[in-house]
Amino acid sequence: MLQSWKEVLPGDHYRVETNGLLHSFDQRVITLLYQPLIGIEAASLYFTLWQEVEFLEEHLTHHHLMGSMNLSLDRILKARKKLEAVGLLESLKKKEAAPGQFVYRLEPPLTPNRFFKDGFLNLFLYRQIGAREYKRLAELFAVHRVNTADYEDVSASFDEVFKSVPASETIDERNNVKTEGSWAHRATSPKIGLKTHFDFKQMMTYLSDAIVEEDALTEDVRQAIDKLAFVYRTEPYDMSKAVQAAALHTGEVDIDALRKEVRDFYLLEHGADEMPALYERRQPESQREFTEKEPQTEEEQLIAWYERNSPYQLLEALGQGSKPAAPDLRLIENLMFDTKINPGVINVLIDYISQVNDHKLNKAFVEKVAAQWARANVTTVRQAMNYAREEQKKRKQTKKSPATRAPASARTSARKEHQEVIPEWMKRPKKTEKQTKENEEAVKQRAKWLEDYLNQI
Structure with a gap:
């Protein structure tokens, strides 16, 4: 809210x-x-x-x-x-x-034609309603025209129906008609805006001038690249290959061909029939703190884990390895689409709410906190953890009596017993009994540290 x-x-x-x-x-x-x-x-x-x-x-x-x-x-x-x-x-x-x-x-x-060729909204519609319903809608809006190969055009021309205007009546009286504004028209549908944009400058360093000139990157092409890079998480080098393939024969970038090249590359990397999911993304490299250096302290290790893992993996960790529930995945997908919050920040947000809300991801509460973090322009994991810490401090200050603090204390004790925040065992498919016990102990220690981090004022 x-x-x-x-x-x-x-x-x-x-x-x-x-x-x-x-x-x-x-x-x-x-x-x-x-x-x-x-x-x-x-x-x-x-x-x-x-x-x-x-x-x-x-x-x-x-x-x-x-x-x-x-x-x-x-x-x-x-x-x-x-x-x-x-x-x-x-x-x-x-x-x-x-x-x-x-x-x-x-x-x-x-228009339906532009929507189903958009490469952005249609993809999110596909993930929302599924392949069967998507196919039904596409067919519903399809236009089936009659084959007119054996027909001839018998339409009348203008001068066959109307007489020309006499010269004495050609004085333009339109200038005497004063109107404010402009006449009603059908506007062009607006383009979808993105808060973060593709690095065109870096992509240009990979393009060959013999195949694609800079003039070929028209505004429509740039918009298409921006959206495709957002949806399929395509890096500048891979996008340059797709652009060159889409302009190989004509020198002009065919947007439909470009979309197919990027999609085919994604399917090649992730498997057939697999479409990109927002909740499987990880913190962008430019917003990571630990890309080259290794974390030293426990806090840095936690930051690195949030940066290197997707919200899907976090839900798996919180569920002790079980497959995340569909409503939780839809909630995260909607959050990332509506607020454009980075995946690492989503990890902190979900983990924080799980801590303070007795392991419950209440939709209204999650959306309220996400909107607040988005307005505060929280982009990195460390910022998110500090913000969560301040929020926890404010929550404690709003409790006015011991009677209201007691239940919270009881819930804290319950969380210490059950919380599974960062399970190491999820990174490997099989474990021995000894390894499992060691990992469970590591999980409890890290969960305890996160609890102490949030409660420390």
């Missing part, structure tokens, strides 16, 4: 406008293609704002929006951010206005 009062208040005003025309067909696209990604509340917010486009002369308040949707401001803000993340909404806030004044600009969704 977000702390909405930091960004918007119920009394703040807003107006709604659209970036071009919205059609009734857009409702179908948003319901079937976008709603599985953003959820029903975000889709409902889009449709609600759509109905308020005509209220240009009125100053609507967010209190009105809360009443019309029967939702809290926190949930409305969360839904708004999801719309912004997928490119369906642009939110503008007037500087130093009291009360706050917002303009919510609705963007048209991608």
